Amino acid sequence: MEPETLTQPPESDALACDILSRRAAQVHIYNRFPQTLKEYGLKTSANILSLAMLLGMSPLAAVAADLDIKDPWVRGTVSGQQATGAFMEITSKSGAVLVGAASPAAGVSEIHEMKMDGGVMKMRAIPRLDLPAGKPVVLGPGGYHVMLMSLKQPLKKGDTVPLTLQVEGKDKQVESIKVEAKVRDLTASAAPATEPKH
Ligand SMILES: [Cu+2]
DSSP: OOHHHHHSOHHHHHHHHHHHHHHHHHHHHHHSSOOOGGGGTOOOOHHHHHHHHHTTOOOOOHHHHHEEEEEEEEEOOOTTOOOEEEEEEEEESSOEEEEEEEOTTEEEEEEEEEEEETTEEEEEEOSOEEEOBTOOEEEOTTSBEEEEEEESSOOOTTOEEEEEEEEEOTTSOEEEEEEEEEEEOTTOOSOOSSOOOO
16 A cells, blocks of 8 residues: 555645755755765865865765665656655664755655654655664655655656765765665555565
């Protein structure tokens, strides 16, 4: 069963999400650039930071190395559908926080949670999703997910959707983590723990 479609048609999801999108866009701007220059033994002066950005340097991936991201996938869509969900399982070794998401496939990407509220399953955007040390956090249908909205084209089974996750490490520095999510069938309802073995 898919709670998202039980309570609201996709159109109203997209509408509700569009209202929230401006704040999310702001967060994305602030969180876009990783700032872990001290890994290089450098002072994080504004000049060095700008230079690194200018050169497109990617500071050492402290958060990336800390994360284990399993089985990222996106639910496929039909023509005209505005929104869908991206799912995965994230484990941080030392503890981190998911603070944003982006994808070139979507005009707007947000972190959402689904919760029962007065007997009704409701979905809302959350600014931060805690990734406690050593504890797998499941983003799955009916729970947390990355909401992809204002989709630029239908997503077909077998396609790959690039995602960028903004993750804040223990040192409060935010890094962009690239993830390639496979598109699954529209009717896919849950992520298997592992890919089927042949
Ligand atoms: Cu959502």
